[in-house]
Amino acid sequence: MTAELSPTDIAKFVASRRAADFVEDGMRVGLGTGSTAAWLVKYLGRRVRDEGLKIRAVPTSTRTAELARQVGIEVISLDEAGWLDLTIDGADEFDPKLNLIKGGGGAHLQEKIVASASDQMIVIADAAKDVATLGAFPLPLEVLRFGGASTRTLVERVLAEMDVDGRETSLRMAGDAPFITDEGNHVLDLHLKRIGDAKALSLALNQIPGVVENGLFLGICDKVVIGFEDGRAELRDGASGEVSVTEVDLTEAAGL
Structure with missing residues (x-):
């Protein structure tokens, strides 16, 4: 089975499989958007089917909601949930302090709202x-x-006033038309190369009229699980600084 997957896909499955261990019966769980999160949703769907796992999920995009329903996960709104026990989501980048850039899939507004309404984000x-x-x-x-x-x-x-190495901006496109988010908005991609002061940048951008939200997730992530193609899953805890490594059974990817 794993021979049919690319090394990147194997690593994404490994990270998702390890993070799924944090999902317990009865939890209200935020489900992220993107290719790595899709592995998580599929695996949790298997647990719902095979183990009788009972969770209520708040997806961060219409794409994730559709997939969750397909695999048998109960989907509710964030207002219905009130508050979440846990959100698990991917990231486009993370630094040593577990600050993130998210939004490669254009869902960072809902992702930030859901993650911020959770006891824990992984x-x-x-x-x-x-x-x-x-x-x-x-x-x-x-x-x-x-x-x-x-x-x-x-x-x-x-x-022009920020500590960054690049200042090019581009309107994200979907074919010949601008990309439209789930909320009906556009996305500007900022090609910065290096962000010297992420907090100052985030605050400055969100003060601009017309800006809804940026993709910097600062002080929101609690843990990161990094998957490797050999089956290793490395867990980094932001609070304690501890790092642990476990092995994931790659045969569990079969059928997902």
Whole structure:
């Protein structure tokens, strides 16, 4: 089975499988968006079917909601849940302090709301997402469609005053048309290369009229699980600084 998967897919499954150990019966769980999170949703669906696991899930996108329902997971809204025990999601980058860049899939607004309404957030990722400094991955910025050109101008003016190595911005496209988020907004991708002060940048961007939310997740993530293609799963705890490594049975990926 694993011979049919790429090394990256194996690593994503390993991280997802290890993080699934934190999901307990009766929990209200936030489910992230993206290729790594999809492995988690599929595995939790198997547990629901085979073990009778009972959870209520709040997905962070319509894509995740559709997949969760397909595999038999009960889907509820965040308002129905009230508060979540745990959110598990992927990331496009994470640094040594477990600060993140998210939004490569364009769902970072819902992802940030869900993660912030959780007792704990666990990020699942492959080793390529582990960086010394955030910024190589373009920072997503969800913006209103109304006045989009002026909002972009204001963003570029703010970037001129920030400690970053790049200041190019681009409107995210879906084919020949602008990409539209679940909330009906556009996404600007900020090509910054290096972010010197993520907190200052986040605060400055969110003060711009027309900006809905940025993809910097600062002080939100509690743990990161890094998957490796050989079956190792490395767990990093942000609070204690502890690092532990376990082995995942790769045959469990069969049928997902």
